[in-house]
Amino acid sequence: MFELKPDPWFEDGRKKAVYAGEAMIVSPNPQAAMAGYDMLRAGGSAMDAAIAAMAMTSVVEASQAGPGGDCFALVHDPRGGLRAYNGSGAAPSALSADYLLAQGFAEVPRVSPHSVTIPGAVEAWCRLHADYGRLERARVFAPAIEAAEAGVVLHPRIVRDWHAALPDLRAQPLAARHFLKDGAAPPLGARWRLPGYAALFREIVREGATAFYESAFAERLVGQLRALGGLHSLEDFAGHRGEYVEPVTTQAHGQTFAECPPNGQGAAALILIRLLEAALKGGSLDSALGHHILAEASKIAFALRDDLIADGNPDAASLDALLSDASIARLSAGILPDRAARRLRARDYVPHHKDTSYVSVVDRDGLTVSLISSIYTDFGSTLCEAETGVILQNRGAGFALAEGHPNRLAGGRRPMHTIIPAMALKGGQPMLSFGVTGGHYQPVGHAVLAQAIFGEQMDPQEALNLPRSQCQDSVLMVEAVLGEAQRRDLAARGHEVAVSGHPLGGGHAIRIDHERGVLVGGSDSRRDGLVIGY
Incomplete structure (x- = not known):
């Protein structure tokens, strides 16, 4: 992991890992990372830093996450072990699949109040801060409040996504009022203010979660x-x-990988981690064979996810059976090294999305936080609260309406979620805190990082720099940086290869070397992120 690199390694133009000895934070935006870093330097905990960073992310990347979205976390406390927190919200109690079917809908409309589940992020932030924070809530939210009032300078990735969402924003008068200027999206480097977010954050500082859930707001x-x-x-x-x-776990690469349980898709990531380890058999991810095996394993994992995973389903015993050695051996035996399998997804109901924000933090006392938040698609539902401009998620679009589907919409039920924080542990100690944004790419990204870091001994940044591919159904999407020779090889194996029109995912990771007392961080060049530590 720490071997000296030859000179050409420094000349390849790729990002390099960041090293620190005491504490570290990685976030998808420099301003968010600095907000969290300031908490660490002020004596705050990893949770103070994570929430400060996520609150700032709500301002600098409002299209990705915010108080109108949901939140999941994995937290490892040296004194209390590993815990998972489900901060996702449910559908309104009066809403049902039958109601929408009677209205003539075949699926939950993405841009509609019916896609707006109760946002869980604010409650999660407040509860996690109460349980693991050291600093006052006012101190934690201060950077985000200041930035929202004074304005933030917009970075390349967020401006790209903002412009991609322009038609949707123009279609909603309130969204256009708060997020467009004269009907146009802001240019790169523009300064953007969100005073309504600052006002809500001030209320959260004073009243806690009730400021969002039991208030004039x-x-x-x-x-x-x-x-x-x-x-x-x-x-x-x-x-x-x-x-x-209780987190769901599996053993792979000599580590215990932990994810949040359903209604998140973490179980699909665990299946894919196991399948990739079993089927690749020591081969390299950065090869045509590696991308082929990843695609075939992904088809299996997604088919199982779409047929099984929902709020409360499957139960722990069923997951244990699915992740057993016998089950993984049976599933991986169907992966052929030279031929692509047919499309395996039985149900195609979850809309594509690529928007999430993730932060990872380790503090000087060893508290480790892997936290992820999202409003689902670009600018969520594009519906926003009139006075503050807070964008509301459309996570309810992840429900199915079909009779008998495990993820069928029902009042008070939480939809299947794509956002998944992760950790790898050994001997009960966290070895890697990581997450990969990008909707349905997330389980794939988790498996890639697991294989690259623990199977091929890359550092986190090297693993994040690898060219990416994703096969969720019948098409193998590849990034433009994947070489033409590998694309031809994949086509010869029977894949329908297409170049993705956007980056696949955006990962962040902190590797923890307990023996040497060193933290090694990586931040994906596909986002505007930053790793910083001391």
């Missing part, structure tokens, strides 16, 4: 959603609670 929000035809109630908001849950 909640009354305005519910009234607005109901005026649009939504079935939300004040009771739905006041009754929201996140929960600590």
Whole structure:
């Protein structure tokens, strides 16, 4: 892991890993990373830093995450072990699949109040801060409040996504008011203010989670959603609670990999990690064979995910059986090294999305936080609260309406979630805190990092620099940086190869070397992120 590199390694133009000895944070935006770093330097905990960074992300990457979205976390405390937190919200209690079918919908409309599940991020931030924070809430939210009021300078990736969402923003008068200027998206390097976000954060500092769920803000929000035809109630908001849950785990590469349980898709990531290890058999990810094996393993993992994973399903015993050695051996035996299998997905109901924000932090006391938040698609539902401009997620678009589907929409039920934080542990100690944004790419990204870091001994940045591919159904999407020779090889194996029109995912990771007391961080060049430590 720490061997000296030859001179050409320094000349290849790729990002290099960052090293630190005490504490480290990695975030998808420099301003968010600095906000968290300031907490660490001020004596705050990793959780203080993570929440400060995520609050800042809500301002600098409002299209990706924010108080109108959901949140999941894995937290390892040296004194209390590993815990997972599910900060996702449910559908309004009065909403059902039958109601939408009767309205003539074949699926949950992405841009509609029916796609807006109760946002869980604010409750999660407040609960996690109460349990693991050291600094006052005012100190933690101060950087985000200042940035929202003074304005933030926009970075390349967020401007790209902003312009891609322009038609959707123009279609919503309130979104256009808060996120466009004269009907246009901001240019690169523009300064953008979100004073309404600052106002809400000030209320959260004073009142905690009640400022979002039991307040004048909640009354305005519910009234607005109901005026649009939504079935939300004040009771739905006041009754929201996140929960600590038992992580799901599996053994691979000599590590224990941990994910959040369903309703997140973490179990699919664990299946894919195991399948890739078994089928690649020591081969290199950075090869045509590596991309082929990854594609075939992904088809299996996604087919299982779409047929099994939902709120409360499958149970722990079923997951254990699915991840058993016998199950993995049976599943991996069907992966052929020279031929692509047919499309395996049985249900195609989850809309594509690529927007999420992830932060990883390790503090000087060893508290390790892997935290992820999202409003789902670009600018979520594009519906926003009128006074503050807070964008509301459209996570409800992840529900199915079909009778008998495990992820069928029902009032009070949480949809299947794509956002998944992760950790790898050995002997009960965290060895890697990591996450990969990018919707359905996330399980693939987790498997790639696991294989590259633990199977091929790359550092986190080297693993994140690898060219990427993704096969969720019948098409193998590849990044433009994947060489023409490898694309031809993959086509010869029977894949329908297409170049992706956007970067695949955006990962961040911190490797923890307990023996040497060293932290090694990586931040994906596909995002505007930064690793910083001391």
